Amino acid sequence: MLFNATPFRIVKKEKQTEDTYLFRLEKPKKEKIKLCYEPGEFFLVSVPGIGEAPFSVCACSKDFIEFNIRGLGDVTNHLIKLKPGDYLWLRGPYGTSYPMKELKGNSLVIIGGGTGVAPLRGVLKYVEERRADYDRVHAFFGFRDPNEILFKKDMKLWNRIFDLNLTVDKAPKSYKGRVGLVTKVVEESGLNNKNKIAMVCGPPIMIKFTIQTLEKMGFHHDQIFVSFERRMKCGVGMCGHCMISGKYVCKDGPVFRYNKVKGIRE
Amino acid sequence: MGKVLEKKRLNEFLSKVSKGGDLIAPVKRDTLRFEIVKDFNDICLEGRPLFPVKKFFSPAKEDLFNLNLTNKNKPFDEEKIKLKPRVIFGGRLCDFNGLLKLDKLFLSEEYQDDYYKLARENTLLLGINCDPAPSEYCFCESMDLEKYYDLFFHDMGDKYYIEAGSEKGKTLIIDLEDYDFTIPSIKCEKKLYTKDISKYYDDSAWDKENDKCLSCGKCTAHCTTCLCFDMIDELEADVKHGKRFKEWDSCQFLNFTEVAGGAIFRKDRINRFKHRIYHKLQYFREKFDMDMCTGCGRCIESCPRLIDFTEVINNFKD
Ligand code: SF4
Ligand code: SF4
Ligand code: FES
Numbered sequence: 001m002l003f004n005a006t007p008f009r010i011v012k013k014e015k016q017t018e019d020t021y022l023f024r025l026e027k028p029k030k031e032k033i034k035l036c037y038e039p040g041e042f043f044l045v046s047v048p049g050i051g052e053a054p055f056s057v058c059a060c061s062k063d064f065i066e067f068n069i070r071g072l073g074d075v076t077n078h079l080i081k082l083k084p085g086d087y088l089w090l091r092g093p094y095g096t097s098y099p100m101k102e103l104k105g106n107s108l109v110i111i112g113g114g115t116g117v118a119p120l121r122g123v124l125k126y127v128e129e130r131r132a133d134y135d136r137v138h139a140f141f142g143f144r145d146p147n148e149i150l151f152k153k154d155m156k157l158w159n160r161i162f163d164l165n166l167t168v169d170k171a172p173k174s175y176k177g178r179v180g181l182v183t184k185v186v187e188e189s190g191l192n193n194k195n196k197i198a199m200v201c202g203p204p205i206m207i208k209f210t211i212q213t214l215e216k217m218g219f220h221h222d223q224i225f226v227s228f229e230r231r232m233k234c235g236v237g238m239c240g241h242c243m244i245s246g247k248y249v250c251k252d253g254p255v256f257r258y259n260k261v262k263g264i265r266e
Numbered sequence: 267m268g269k270v271l272e273k274k275r276l277n278e279f280l281s282k283v284s285k286g287g288d289l290i291a292p293v294k295r296d297t298l299r300f301e302i303v304k305d306f307n308d309i310c311l312e313g314r315p316l317f318p319v320k321k322f323f324s325p326a327k328e329d330l331f332n333l334n335l336t337n338k339n340k341p342f343d344e345e346k347i348k349l350k351p352r353v354i355f356g357g358r359l360c361d362f363n364g365l366l367k368l369d370k371l372f373l374s375e376e377y378q379d380d381y382y383k384l385a386r387e388n389t390l391l392l393g394i395n396c397d398p399a400p401s402e403y404c405f406c407e408s409m410d411l412e413k414y415y416d417l418f419f420h421d422m423g424d425k426y427y428i429e430a431g432s433e434k435g436k437t438l439i440i441d442l443e444d445y446d447f448t449i450p451s452i453k454c455e456k457k458l459y460t461k462d463i464s465k466y467y468d469d470s471a472w473d474k475e476n477d478k479c480l481s482c483g484k485c486t487a488h489c490t491t492c493l494c495f496d497m498i499d500e501l502e503a504d505v506k507h508g509k510r511f512k513e514w515d516s517c518q519f520l521n522f523t524e525v526a527g528g529a530i531f532r533k534d535r536i537n538r539f540k541h542r543i544y545h546k547l548q549y550f551r552e553k554f555d556m557d558m559c560t561g562c563g564r565c566i567e568s569c570p571r572l573i574d575f576t577e578v579i580n581n582f583k584d
Contacts, residue, residue, distance in 0.1 A: 001380050002378070002379060002380060003330055004342070048333050048341035048510075049333055049508055050499055051510075053526060073526030230525065231531075233495070233497050234495070234497065236377040237371065238371050238379060239495050239496070239515070241515070245544075246549025265540075266537050266541075
């Protein structure tokens, strides 16, 4: 049936912030399911008796899959209490992805805010393994404050192999890193649009200002990908919850080329 | 070329075609509604039921799984769908056209809803022509409805003229007497002057009607083509057993777009109103090359404030 879920065993759980954890799930041996094709897709994760919540793929190989889960609602608050050895119930993958194969040879400009960094981590992990396929990779990540920074372990590696720009909106005086809005950092980078593809994910307001910044830097709308977060219930284009301006975020998205969704209304 | 059936033989005909299954038809109780018929004499073809037939294809509440939290390896147990073959008699053209639109959502290439699929495969559609239009709110004449049915009845006084719209339909009436007639098309008082509303998103005509709205969701509940739903888990008092079910929802409710953490994307009433109408007349067409509205007028007639989106559209300034 359409809404059947498959159990995945948690093999690793890594604390990211006060209320956020990175989970690694192992692919069930017998199941013939494909975990994911390219980054950007999402799964619906369920807690029997509480409900389901959508999570985009945060890293994925042929044997495992990772999700970044923040305790925000009933389902997620339950999920973050689970431990290695416990099971998560998944259905998916759903939705569109970043067309990574098609983008080979390009330089990537990856811009994320807050939990919106999670699907972009999927992109960077993908590129890590196929580094030679892509030109330069510029990553710009903004978080509210230093305590909210996600994927610190990865950041160390990315700082070496990519052009990583990490910033926080506000921080105590003792903080040594960069402070300021991520859009500002992007703007100051001086990058042009030549041979580049931008990928943007974060809160709606951050997406809006980032697009404006990219426009100023000369990016065309078909050079930009955005990924939206909406309420997803069915994941298959039936329930209507995720629809904006006639687009199903679950099926036509969550990853859209910006020229396709420019000017959409809530 | 169709067939004729004398009215006094209708019940006999219906009982033959619905043998072994359920007959669903408009029945007059406190209001007129589609029901499984128990007594053929209850069938009433005066007026169109305010509630469309969609509930027979996707019920207001549909159990998906039995939940058993004590069984760690198998907490979900799929609910088996059982459906008897069914015949709907007395549906209107708008009812059946509504199904054509819902097919696009529930029987898409990639994903099919099991209940809907089974219900569609198991239901014969016997329609009745609207002559005259059964409600002052009907405006289907403006909506290019398709002749979609297995059989279509037209009242000729003491008999029905019947036309088949499918192979299945043909076999049902093969034994009836041939008759030559052309069914008149439906005429409506009410009109929708334009269906292309793309330029009028910011027209002030929206505001007046919108201001009356209570966000009660009656319009979507009665719509032939609205079937948005929520998925809900509910546990019994023992907190171990329960159900996961689908339940109709409405884009007119404030929390329809609420995400974990509390953000709501369509917070303003006016955006929800416009979303409903733009979905009906523009967004759906962009995807499927047809309108999502059948002009049944049910959203107007069922609205406690009689909010009428055709008035809004007919009043756009050019
Ligand atoms: S039925 Fe009328 S009042 Fe209720 S939500 Fe629909 S338009 Fe608003
Ligand atoms: S929008 Fe109104 S008139 Fe159109 S199909 Fe729905 S209920 Fe009928
Ligand atoms: S989540 Fe149900 S339509 Fe997109």
